[in-house]
Amino acid sequence: MNTNRSEDSPTSYNPDAFPRPSVTVDIAALTPRREKLHVLLIERGVWPHEGMWALPGGFVRIEENLDDAAHRELCEETGILKPRYLEQLYTFGTVDRDPRTRVISVAYFALLPGSESDLPNNQPHAGTDARSAQWFPVEALPPLAFDHGAILQMALERLRAKLSYTSVAYALLNEEFTLTELQTVYEIILGRELDKRNFRKKMLSLEILEATPRQKREGAHRPAQLFRFKQHEPIFFDG
Amino acid sequence: MNTNRSEDSPTSYNPDAFPRPSVTVDIAALTPRREKLHVLLIERGVWPHEGMWALPGGFVRIEENLDDAAHRELCEETGILKPRYLEQLYTFGTVDRDPRTRVISVAYFALLPGSESDLPNNQPHAGTDARSAQWFPVEALPPLAFDHGAILQMALERLRAKLSYTSVAYALLNEEFTLTELQTVYEIILGRELDKRNFRKKMLSLEILEATPRQKREGAHRPAQLFRFKQHEPIFFDG
DNA sequence: AAAATAGTGTCTATAAGACATTATGTC
């Protein structure tokens, strides 16, 4: 049946038959802060686009899974140890997207609660491309290096979409939160106001939340019941 | 401000500082044939997994965009000149997914009308990894090479999801079709029967179809009105 | 006229959206 002598033998495969592109990961880390959605950018310290702002990212190591590379680069360049949520977004591979060489970038988006979004330190590890790291509101961005504007755009669309049919919102809040805080997260990301009664009715009917015995008391007014998500993975609504 | 001598100079970037992975594209081409959803597989003619069935695919060339590579590999290995729809799915990059070397695969899914799914010839180009190509019903698959089972699984989920909130179905039908044909496509992919009156009511209310002046007459019964999609890109419903 | 598929409407149940008042805490 097989006439090919190479069956089960690696000898016929030459890994250098094709010149190889470089592969990077880039991460759009998003968080709600002060009533606005923010994205984490690094200031590039090296050519190309030195001095411009860019998404954190870098080369995938030869024996490193893609998700691991995304975690590592995010940590090295921004000090974020572990985002609450990380999902692969899309792979950007236009031939001329990087002046250095052919670079294919596997883009990710990461989510963090606003309360955890203070950068552990603003001193990226030596040896990375980053000079510093900083949160920017997504409506007031500096010009971005490479095609990072397009990557960020796609991350925002994906987040907005997923918010409406999954429970990813858990990754943008503390473990325990009030329904008002939850609503505010939705409003920040969807960019519009929501009706309080309808929002609560809907959220509670999904049965993804559970009330805790605790309350949040703050200011001269009635305290609010604290809730938590039953699960810390995104649940898909409906179908 | 800049202490780095490399500003605006490519000299400091060494493209060989990191060993590079290989990058491939793999394509899950799907079509409805004889009341079942089928996927196009190739029989591998070379190590590794020689003799096993796999998704068509291959190495991305160093000066080739990812989408172009997907089109090219699909054509070389299966003779399909142009799928009606092609979308990037996900990038699979587990370290050990290919025994040859580190291979990162950018997976795509492609859609074709059943009527265009006869393979132009079953003789893949020389120099590809394919010995032959063949359609398989997705419920009766042979064991698949590499992680292609997982890729196909994701393609099926994506197609099912997109069918319900976009008009991608256009890519699975001829230019002109009857509402019964449209319904059958939905039934094949969703894997369940749909109510005829509700289906037609819903489809017509979306205003993505237009009636043609033509009818399809076939067999001893009333002829059916032919319709077409107003646009040949997927329209998103609602939102 | 028999056979075969095309084409059509109503009623019910559920979900979404608009909308205002009372409750409970702090100071």
Added chain:
DNA sequence: GACATAATGTCTTATAGACACTATTTT
């Protein structure tokens, strides 16, 4: 008691789903 936010329900409208008969063509 003044203030500030929490908490709650009804009515209306739109959408989804169950369900059966008539229309038109060929042979």
